[in-house]
Amino acid sequence: MKVPEADIQQALNDPRLQLAIYTATGRLIDHRAGVVSAEALPDYQALRNEANAIKKHTIENLDYYLEQLESNVIAHGGNVIFCRNGEEAADFVLDLAKKRDLHMLVKSKSMTSEEIHFNERLEKHHLEAVETDLGEYILQLAHQRPYHIVAPALHLTRYDVADVFTKELGVENEVVIEKQTKIARGVLRRKFLEAGIGVSGANFLIADSGAIVVVENEGNARLSTSAPKIHIAIAGIEKVIPRAQDLAVFLNLLGRSATGQPLTVYTSLLSGPRRGDEIDGPDEFYLLLLDNGRTKLLADPEKRQSLYCIRCGACLNHCPVYRKIGGHNYPWVYSGPIGAIITPQFHGVNQDTWLPFASSLCGACAEVCPVKIEIPKLLLKLREEVVVAQRKNDSDGMERFAFQLFAWVATHPRIYLLLASLGSIFFPLVPHIGPLKKWASQRTVPEPAKQSFHQYWASRSIGRAGWSNRNDGA
Amino acid sequence: MTAREQILSDIRKGLNRAAGQPLRFEVAPLAAPTLRIPRSDRNLYVDLFVQKFETLGGKSFRVRDTSAVVPAIAELLKQKSAVASNSPFLRKCGVTGLPQVHAGFTERDELKQACAAVDIGITSVDYALAATGTFVMLSSHNEARLISLLPPAHIAIFPRSLILANLDELLSILPRPADQTSSMVLITGPSRTADIEQILVRGVHGPGEIYAVIVDAE
Numbered sequence: 048m049k050v051p052e053a054d055i056q057q058a059l060n061d062p063r064l065q066l067a068i069y070t071a072t073g074r075l076i077d078h079r080a081g082v083v084s085a086e087a088l089p090d091y092q093a094l095r096n097e098a099n100a101i102k103k104h105t106i107e108n109l110d111y112y113l114e115q116l117e118s119n120v121i122a123h124g125g126n127v128i129f130c131r132n133g134e135e136a137a138d139f140v141l142d143l144a145k146k147r148d149l150h151m152l153v154k155s156k157s158m159t160s161e162e163i164h165f166n167e168r169l170e171k172h173h174l175e176a177v178e179t180d181l182g183e184y185i186l187q188l189a190h191q192r193p194y195h196i197v198a199p200a201l202h203l204t205r206y207d208v209a210d211v212f213t214k215e216l217g218v219e220n221e222v223v224i225e226k227q228t229k230i231a232r233g234v235l236r237r238k239f240l241e242a243g244i245g246v247s248g249a250n251f252l253i254a255d256s257g258a259i260v261v262v263e264n265e266g267n268a269r270l271s272t273s274a275p276k277i278h279i280a281i282a283g284i285e286k287v288i289p290r291a292q293d294l295a296v297f298l299n300l301l302g303r304s305a306t307g308q309p310l311t312v313y314t315s316l317l318s319g320p321r322r323g324d325e326i327d328g329p330d331e332f333y334l335l336l337l338d339n340g341r342t343k344l345l346a347d348p349e350k351r352q353s354l355y356c357i358r359c360g361a362c363l364n365h366c367p368v369y370r371k372i373g374g375h376n377y378p379w380v381y382s383g384p385i386g387a388i389i390t391p392q393f394h395g396v397n398q399d400t401w402l403p404f405a406s407s408l409c410g411a412c413a414e415v416c417p418v419k420i421e422i423p424k425l426l427l428k429l430r431e432e433v434v435v436a437q438r439k440n441d442s443d444g445m446e447r448f449a450f451q452l453f454a455w456v457a458t459h460p461r462i463y464l465l466l467a468s469l470g471s472i473f474f475p476l477v478p479h480i481g482p483l484k485k486w487a488s489q490r491t492v493p494e495p496a497k498q499s500f501h502q503y504w505a506s507r508s509i510g511r512a513g514w515s516n517r518n519d520g521a
Numbered sequence: 522m523t524a525r526e527q528i529l530s531d532i533r534k535g536l537n538r539a540a541g542q543p544l545r546f547e548v549a550p551l552a553a554p555t556l557r558i559p560r561s562d563r564n565l566y567v568d569l570f571v572q573k574f575e576t577l578g579g580k581s582f583r584v585r586d587t588s589a590v591v592p593a594i595a596e597l598l599k600q601k602s603a604v605a606s607n608s609p610f611l612r613k614c615g616v617t618g619l620p621q622v623h624a625g626f627t628e629r630d631e632l633k634q635a636c637a638a639v640d641i642g643i644t645s646v647d648y649a650l651a652a653t654g655t656f657v658m659l660s661s662h663n664e665a666r667l668i669s670l671l672p673p674a675h676i677a678i679f680p681r682s683l684i685l686a687n688l689d690e691l692l693s694i695l696p697r698p699a700d701q702t703s704s705m706v707l708i709t710g711p712s713r714t715a716d717i718e719q720i721l722v723r724g725v726h727g728p729g730e731i732y733a734v735i736v737d738a739e
Contacts, residue, residue: 071719090557097555104549110532111544123699129525181725182716200716208717228714228722235726240637256699266670266712266727273666273704274633284528291697292554295689306715310653310688313727314707318699324662326607327629328703338528345535 050401051376058373064202068373071201072364078307079361079415088303097296099419102355105288109345112254112287113336119257123319125332133163136281136335140165140246143277143333144174149243153235153275155261155268156180157248158358159283159337161193161380165246176246177238179267181231188215194374196381197305197360202373235267245271245329249282250357251297252334255290258318259334262301262311269313278317278329284336285354291316297357300417304359340393350425353389355418362412362422368405378402384412388425396432403429464501471495556689559652566651566684567735573654574733577710578723581733590614590678590734597676597732598622601640604632604672608645608663614678614736616643626665636671642728644669646679648694649733652687653709656733660704669708675728680739 058064083091105112117127130136144152152169154160154176166176166187178187182200186193189211193199200208209222212230221227247268249259259280261268272278288297294316302308321328345351363369363383374382378399379390387402396403403426412422438447456463474495478487498506522530533540544551571581582593591614598621605617605624617624622643626632636642644664648657656677660666669675685691688707698705712727723729 067718074719093555097552100549101551104546104551107536107549108538108544109536110529110538110540111542113529113532119699123703129523129528131524131527135524179726180716181714185716198716198719201719203717205717224717224720225722227717228725232725236637239726240633253699256697258699264712265714265725267725269666269670269706270726273670284532289551290554291695291699292556292692295554295556295692298688308709310655310707310709312708312710312713314709316698316705317703319703321660322703325660325703326627326632326662326665327667328660332703336528338524338531342528342531342535345532351535 050405055372055376058376059371063204064373065371067202067204068370071195071198072370075198075306075360075364079304079364080307082303082307082309088299094296094300095417095419098300098357098417099355101288101293101296102418103352106285106345106351106354109284109287112289113284115254116252116257116287117336119254120319120332120334121257123257123332124322125257125319125334127334127336130335130337130339132339133165133168133337136163136337137165137168139333139335140244140279141169141172141174143279144244147243147277149174149277151175151177151238151242152244152246152279153177153179153238153242153267153271154183154246155248155263155271156183156199157246157281158193158196158380159248159281160246163337163339165281177235177242179235179239179271180263180265181228181267184231184235185211188212192375192380194382195360195363196358196383196385202375239270239274242275244277244279245273245275246279246281247272249280249286249334250301251294252282252287252336253289253291253294253316254287256316256318258291258316260294260298261315261317262298262313263315264306264308264312266313269315272315272317273328276329277331277333278320279333279335280317281335281337284338284341285356301357301359304357304361304415304417344389344392350388350392350428352420353385353392353425355420356385356389357418358385359417361415361417365411365415367407367409367411372405384422384426385420388420388422388429391429391433396429396436400433400437403427403433467499467501471499554692556693557687558690558693559686561686563684566686567681569651570649570654570684570733571735573652574710575654577654578713579654579710579731579733581735583735583737585736586738587614587736590616590736591619593734594676594678594732597674598641602638603641603643603676604635604639604668605643606645606664606668610645610680611643611678616678627662632665633667633671636667639672641674641676642668642670642672643676643678646677646683648691649677649679649684650687650691650707651684655688656708657691658706658708659698659702660706661702666704666706669706670727673724673728674730674732675708676732676734678734678736680736682739684735 169176178184185200195201251260302311320332369383377386408423603622646656647659711723711731714725
């Protein structure tokens, strides 16, 4: 796919949207900064190193930990289902709902489910899937995909939400955020009490415990996993960590990096169905372990670090590109810098060839990444792969020719000098020359210096001789 | 090939591993977990807990002993209905005997209906964490999941001795919480969202009001 230029231009020219993105990501940046500072969390850098080491170890031994996880989930009375892709995951759920004669399920926020178009797959077969996270619920009503990994409706204002609620729920126009929240609570409360199945994602899978960990702020994930009689969790295979005690590292980083909270409001560690004399909780527990392309990322020892991601969204908030073009201009549900490195790896570098190039390589993403994924380095690596793949197609001979020409000029000083002096005369015309117009439209074209470096050097009073004299004297 | 076999085989292919191969530490070692537990005076935990809990929007009461609990929450319960958990500590505090408090549920559907109808859920806690102002609740016969979740307000009553330093200390005491329960939840403040314009709203799906009653002597 090509760069969605028109859509990007539209986003850039929409002042309301620009303000919404800038304000929301700005708040998230500030909140994070307050809780990872040296005063607030002296061990922050040590925690990042530990998180990186644990993720590295786990991914290098992924098969081992998945089998350990599986046997421990089963030991606690749960079921584990491996799914190659979204279709297999959806088919399992559809099948189970049919067997139990259930027609509606409640869902808490899960990027993994977004990735496989879970809801659409179920609805095609008349199984209603209700999103219960406030942001996701608004988006489901508005028929949009998440704008941000953590704050899905980041691009919508209270007025947008009012329009969506009026249109889809038939309520009076309501622009007070507290009251909008109450409306959603009311509608969704009934769904929670009726639903026979609750579906959640998982932030972590714990191998030594056969448990999943779900973090959230609203309570909808707790309700989804506790009120219905069946709990189904969907998670990518890369979410596994070895030990429950590793949560001391990851929980200390996740909330802080995502929303600036030392701990999110609810952190649930769930394992299997309810036991013995526990009063409530589900009777059945299923863990769906999804591949959907993840195993393809393992072959390259460097690129496999993309699988360390804990989906905190910090790299999006700090990315100068994301903050301008927004989430929907990325081709996949994972946007921002992390999206730019995982999308080409999941879909193939031939798909969205522009994506690894849509970065200024400023390095902010790597600096804030809690698990220390070297995003800029991987972007460069992917750029290289894109170029190599394209060279095979030989579609961009022009660019190659231009650089060969430049290399030749730069290694012939007399010609370089001649062209440089001509350049300083003609440079002001740059913004008006055909293909350069586009380049200049997004930049301030620098003015050439009145005097070139060569001229300046020659005109200095001491000049070359002066230097050598002084050196002789010393 | 089943999906399970294929995924495991694809992983092994990518990683150059063989089926049943033990952990490979030489590529990426795994250190013993680092738990950071501050060595401070345990008596300070209660003050830290109260400070953090109230910053989050919770309200706390400190009482001398179990006999002072009912008078402390009388104002909160006035004109209200509540469900209390089966925690023996609540019984000891006399909370379960109050006229507006429904208690003694052992059946899931009955409990769910009751919790959906009342104003307040009353529980104890298994632990509390000072550093973050957190309640730790393990699902059991004594503590059901929904009491701290469905009603619009939650009151947790517990002795101060249950306050730990932080999450790391909790994980040192419970290295594998799933061995004991199907559900351990950490509750840190009232239910909240910032999904619309990043503006904070309390009480979305869980309780918007939470209270801690900390009993000094058991």
